[in-house]
Amino acid sequence: MTAVAGRASLRPRVRIDAAVIGPGLALAAMIVVYSVLSPHFLTVSNFTNVLVQCSPLLILAAGQTFPILMGGLDLSQGSIVSLVSVVTAGVMLDRGLGLAAIAGIGSGVLVGLANGVLIGRFRIQPFIVTLGMLYMIAGAAMVYSGGSSLFGLPQPDVDTFFWFGGGFVGPIPVPLIIAAILIAISHLLLTRVPIGRAVYAVGGNEQVALMSGIDVGKTKIFIYLMSGAFASVAGFLLSGRVISGQPILGAGDLLLQSIGAVIIGGTSIFGGRGGVLRSALGVFVVAFMVNGLNLLAISTFIQEIIVGAIIILSVWLNSLHRSGSMKRLA
Amino acid sequence: MPDIDRHSEGTELRAGVDILSTRGLRKTFPGVVALDTVDFDVRAGEVHALLGANGAGKSTLIKLIAGLYSPDAGEITLSGRSVNFTGAAGAMAAGVSVIYQDFALIPYLSVAESIFLGNEILGPFGIVDWTATHREARRLLDLVGCAFPTGTMVWQLGTGQRQLVEVAKALRREARVLILDEPTASLSQGESARLFDLIHELKRKQVGIVYVSHRLDEIAGLVDRVTVLRDGRSMGTFAADDIDRRKIVSLITGHDAFPTRSRQSAKPYETPLLVTKQLSRSGEFEDISIDVRCGEIVVITGLIGSGRTELLETLFRARRPDTGEIFLDGRRCDSASVRSAIRDGIVLIPEDRRGNGLCLILPMYENIAMAIMRRFLGAVGLSRRSEIKHADAMIHALNIRPAVATIEAGTLSGGNQQKVVLAKWLSTDANVFLFDEPTQGVDVGAKNEIHEIIRNLAARGKAVLIASSDLEEVLTVADRVLAMRQGRIVAEFSGAAVNASDLVEAITHGSVS
Numbered sequence: 001m002t003a004v005a006g007r008a009s010l011r012p013r014v015r016i017d018a019a020v021i022g023p024g025l026a027l028a029a030m031i032v033v034y035s036v037l038s039p040h041f042l043t044v045s046n047f048t049n050v051l052v053q054c055s056p057l058l059i060l061a062a063g064q065t066f067p068i069l070m071g072g073l074d075l076s077q078g079s080i081v082s083l084v085s086v087v088t089a090g091v092m093l094d095r096g097l098g099l100a101a102i103a104g105i106g107s108g109v110l111v112g113l114a115n116g117v118l119i120g121r122f123r124i125q126p127f128i129v130t131l132g133m134l135y136m137i138a139g140a141a142m143v144y145s146g147g148s149s150l151f152g153l154p155q156p157d158v159d160t161f162f163w164f165g166g167g168f169v170g171p172i173p174v175p176l177i178i179a180a181i182l183i184a185i186s187h188l189l190l191t192r193v194p195i196g197r198a199v200y201a202v203g204g205n206e207q208v209a210l211m212s213g214i215d216v217g218k219t220k221i222f223i224y225l226m227s228g229a230f231a232s233v234a235g236f237l238l239s240g241r242v243i244s245g246q247p248i249l250g251a252g253d254l255l256l257q258s259i260g261a262v263i264i265g266g267t268s269i270f271g272g273r274g275g276v277l278r279s280a281l282g283v284f285v286v287a288f289m290v291n292g293l294n295l296l297a298i299s300t301f302i303q304e305i306i307v308g309a310i311i312i313l314s315v316w317l318n319s320l321h322r323s324g325s326m327k328r329l330a
Numbered sequence: 331m332p333d334i335d336r337h338s339e340g341t342e343l344r345a346g347v348d349i350l351s352t353r354g355l356r357k358t359f360p361g362v363v364a365l366d367t368v369d370f371d372v373r374a375g376e377v378h379a380l381l382g383a384n385g386a387g388k389s390t391l392i393k394l395i396a397g398l399y400s401p402d403a404g405e406i407t408l409s410g411r412s413v414n415f416t417g418a419a420g421a422m423a424a425g426v427s428v429i430y431q432d433f434a435l436i437p438y439l440s441v442a443e444s445i446f447l448g449n450e451i452l453g454p455f456g457i458v459d460w461t462a463t464h465r466e467a468r469r470l471l472d473l474v475g476c477a478f479p480t481g482t483m484v485w486q487l488g489t490g491q492r493q494l495v496e497v498a499k500a501l502r503r504e505a506r507v508l509i510l511d512e513p514t515a516s517l518s519q520g521e522s523a524r525l526f527d528l529i530h531e532l533k534r535k536q537v538g539i540v541y542v543s544h545r546l547d548e549i550a551g552l553v554d555r556v557t558v559l560r561d562g563r564s565m566g567t568f569a570a571d572d573i574d575r576r577k578i579v580s581l582i583t584g585h586d587a588f589p590t591r592s593r594q595s596a597k598p599y600e601t602p603l604l605v606t607k608q609l610s611r612s613g614e615f616e617d618i619s620i621d622v623r624c625g626e627i628v629v630i631t632g633l634i635g636s637g638r639t640e641l642l643e644t645l646f647r648a649r650r651p652d653t654g655e656i657f658l659d660g661r662r663c664d665s666a667s668v669r670s671a672i673r674d675g676i677v678l679i680p681e682d683r684r685g686n687g688l689c690l691i692l693p694m695y696e697n698i699a700m701a702i703m704r705r706f707l708g709a710v711g712l713s714r715r716s717e718i719k720h721a722d723a724m725i726h727a728l729n730i731r732p733a734v735a736t737i738e739a740g741t742l743s744g745g746n747q748q749k750v751v752l753a754k755w756l757s758t759d760a761n762v763f764l765f766d767e768p769t770q771g772v773d774v775g776a777k778n779e780i781h782e783i784i785r786n787l788a789a790r791g792k793a794v795l796i797a798s799s800d801l802e803e804v805l806t807v808a809d810r811v812l813a814m815r816q817g818r819i820v821a822e823f824s825g826a827a828v829n830a831s832d833l834v835e836a837i838t839h840g841s842v843s
Contacts, residue, residue: 188711191711191712191714192710192711192712192713193711193712194703194704194707194712197696197699197700197703197712198703200689200692200696201689201692201696201700204689204690204691204692205685205688205689205690207685207686208685208686208687208688208689208700209689209700210648210668211646211648211668211678211680211686211687212672212700212701212754213668213669213671213672213673213701214700215669268691272689272691272692273691
C-alpha cells in the first residue's frame with residue numbers, strides 16, 4: 001500500500017486523459033497515412049469539406065454525450081432532426097426565417113423536454129422513452145409535411161438559411177463555428193457548472209447522487225433537454241444545407257453515427273466517465289476515416305465494416321486500459 | 331417426517347468422527363488479516379455453533395470452506411483427505427453445502443428451477459428432465475416443510491419461504507457438511523421451529539452442521555459444540571454443556587469484566603436537537619420516540635432486520651414515515667426529501683458504502699465535493715483547483731491513504747472509502763450526523779480513527795446518532811445506547827450502566843434480566 005501511495009503521488013496533478021490517447025493516435029496515424037497515399041487528402045479544400053460535413057454530427061454527438069454520461073441514450077435525436085427540418089421549412093414558407101428558426105428549434109427542444117420529464121419525473125427507462133419518441137416524432141414529421149419534402153422557400157430567407165448550413169465567415173465554415181461554440185458551451189456546462197457535475201454523479205451511481213442531495217430528476221430533465229436542443233440545432237443546419245424541409249432528414253444512420261462517435265471518443269456507455277471533447281475526437285476519427293477511404297476509392301460497404309470494427313476496438317482498448325489501471329492501484 | 335434417507339446413501343458417516351477439519355487456516359485481505367491460524371472441526375452428527383461479532387472472521391471461514399476463497403496458509407481436510415477447492419462447484423460436489431445469510435435467488439425462475447440451477451437433472455441428449463426436476467423439487471420442499479407448488483415463482487414467495495427454498499437447494503446434493511449462516515434471521519417462529527426439526531433430523535443422519543448465529547438463546551438445546559472467533563482468531567472450541575452465556579459473551583466481546591469507557595459521559599447536554607415522536611413505518615419500525623442532544627452520541631443497536639437502517643433513512647427523509655413526527659431544534663420537519671434534510675443540517679453516512687455512499691468511478695475530490703458543489707462556484711464556474719484543495723485538506727485531516735485527491739474512489743481500501751464518505755459529509759455544515767454501521771468492513775486502525783472523528787464531532791457540539799451491531803463499537807463510543815429489536819426500542823442504557831451482557835440480552839430477547 002505504501003509503495004502504491006508513493007508512486008501515485010509522483011504523478012502530475014493534471015495529466016492527459018488516457019482514454020483519448022487511443023483515438024488521438026488513430027486520428028494522427030490516419031492523417032499521416034492518407035497524406036502519403038492520396039495527394040488530395042492534405043489540402044485546405046478537403047479539410048474544409050470534411051469539417052463542414054461533420055459539423056452537424058459534432059453537434060449531435062455533443063448532445064448525445066449528456067445522456068450517455070448518465071448511463072442512458074437518446075434514440076430520438078434522428079427524429080428530432082426530421083421534425084425540426086419540416087417545421088422550420090413549413091413556418092418559413094409563410095412567416096420568414098426568424099419565426100421559422102424559433103418554431104423549428106423550439107419544437108425539437110420541446111421533444112427533449114418531454115423526454116426529460118418522462119425519464120426524470122415519471123422514472124421511465126431512457127431507452128424506452130426515447131425509442132417511443134423516435135417513432136412518435138418521426139411520425140409527427142411525416143404528418144406535418146404530408147409525407148413530402150417542403151421546397152420553394154422564399155427569398156431572401158433561403159439564402160440566410162443556407163448560410164447557416166453551408167456558408168463561410170472568411171475561410172471558416174459557419175456550421176463549424178456553431179459546432180465549436182456549442183461544444184465549448186457543453187464542455188463548460190459539464191466541467192464547471194454544478195448541474196454538469198451532477199450528470200457525472202448520476203452516471204457514476206444514481207443512488208449516491210440522490211443520497212448526496214443532488215436533484216436527480218432535474219438533472220435528467222436537463223440532460224435530455226440538452227440532447228434535444230443540440231439535435232434541433234443540428235437539424236436546422238442540415239436543413240439549411242439542403243434548403244428544404246425533409247421529413248426523413250434524420251431517418252438514416254445519423255443517430256447511430258452520433259452514438260458511435262461518443263463511444264469511439266471513449267465515453268463509457270455505463271455512464272460516469274467521458275466528456276464532449278472526447279466525442280468531438282470520435283467524430284473526427286470517423287469523418288477523416290471515411291473521407292480518406294473515399295479518396296482512396298474504397299467502397300462505402302467496406303467503410304461500414306471498418307467503422308463498426310473501430311467502435312468495438314475502441315471500447316475494448318478502453319476496458320483494457322481501465323482494468324490495467326485498477327490492477328496497479330488495487 | 332418425509333423421506334430423508336437418500337441423504338446418507340452410499341457414504342459412511344459415523345457419529346463423532348471429524349468430517350471436516352481446518353488446520354492453521356489463514357486469510358488476509360489488503361490491510362486486514364481476516365482469519366489467523368484457525369483450527370476448526372466438524373464431526374458427523376453434530377451441530378457446531380460458530381459465534382463471533384461482526385468482522386470476527388465467520389464469513390471468511392465459511393467462504394474458505396465453501397471454496398469461494400482460497401487460503402493463504404493452512405489446510406482443509408474433508409473426511410481425512412486434504413482438499414483444495416477452486417470454486418463453489420467443487421465444494422458442493424464434495425458434499426459441502428452452504429446457505430448464506432444474504433442469499434440470492436433469481437426472482438423470475440420457478441422454485442424447481444431455482445433449486446436445480448447449475449445442477450440440472452438431465453435426461454437423454456442432455457435435455458433437462460422437467461418431470462424428474464419437479465418430482466425431486468417436491469421431495470426437497472416436503473423435506474423442509476414447504477407446501478407451495480414447485481412451479482411457484484420465486485418473486486411470489488416471502489423472505490422466510492425463500493430461505494427455506496435455499497435450504498432445499500443446499501440439500502439437493504447429498505450434503506455431508508451443511509453450513510447455515512444466520513439461518514433464522516428472516517424466519518418466523520413457525521418456520522424457525524420447522525428448520526430446527528430439520529436440523530435434528532439431518533443430525534440423526536450424521537450430517538455435520540455448522541450453525542452461525544448471533545442469537546445466543548437459539549443455540550441452547552440445539553448445538554453440541556461452540557467455537558468463538560474474535561478478530562480473526564479462534565477463542566477456542568467448547569462443549570455446549572460446559573459453557574454458559576456469560577462466558578460466551580465475554581469471549582465474543584473480549585471483555586471479561588464490564589468495560590470501563592474511555593470518555594466521560596457526565597457532560598451537561600443542552601436541549602434535544604433531534605426528536606422523534608411515535609415514528610412508525612409498517613413492517614420496519616414502530617413507535618420510535620427518541621431524542622438526541624447536541625454533543626451527545628446515541629447508539630442504536632440490534633440484530634440484522636431490527637429496523638435500524640430503515641429508521642436512519644427515515645430520519646434522513648429518504649423514506650417517509652407512515653405515522654409520527656420528526657422535530658429538529660424544536661421545528662417540525664414536514665418536507666420529505668433528502669435535499670431538505672441536508673438543507674436542515676441532517677446527514678447520513680450510509681451502511682452500504684458502495685451502493686449509497688460513493689461513486690466508485692469518480693475521483694476522490696469529486697466525491698468529497700458532491701454535497702457542497704456550490705461552494706466551489708467562482709466567476710468562471712466550478713473551480714476544479716479549489717475542489718482539489720478542499721479535498722487535500724480533508725484527506726490530510728482524516729488521514730486518507732493514498733493521499734491523492736484525483737484517484738478513483740473505487741481503488742481505495744474499505745476504511746479509506748469510508749473516510750471519503752465521512753469527508754463528504756464533514757464538509758457540510760450539518761448539525762446532526764447519522765451513521766449506519768460506520769466501521770463495517772473497515773480494518774482496526776481505520777476503525778479507531780473513525781471513532782475518534784465521531785467523538786470529535788460530539789465534542790464540537792454536533793448531535794450524533796449511530797446504528798451499530800458491533801458490540802465493541804457500541805461500548806466504546808456511546809453516551810447512550812438504545813437496544814432495538816424487531817422494530818421497537820426495547821431498552822435504554824446510559825453512561826456507566828451499559829454492559830455487554832445486558833445489551834446482548836436486550837437485543838436478542840427484548841428484555842433485561
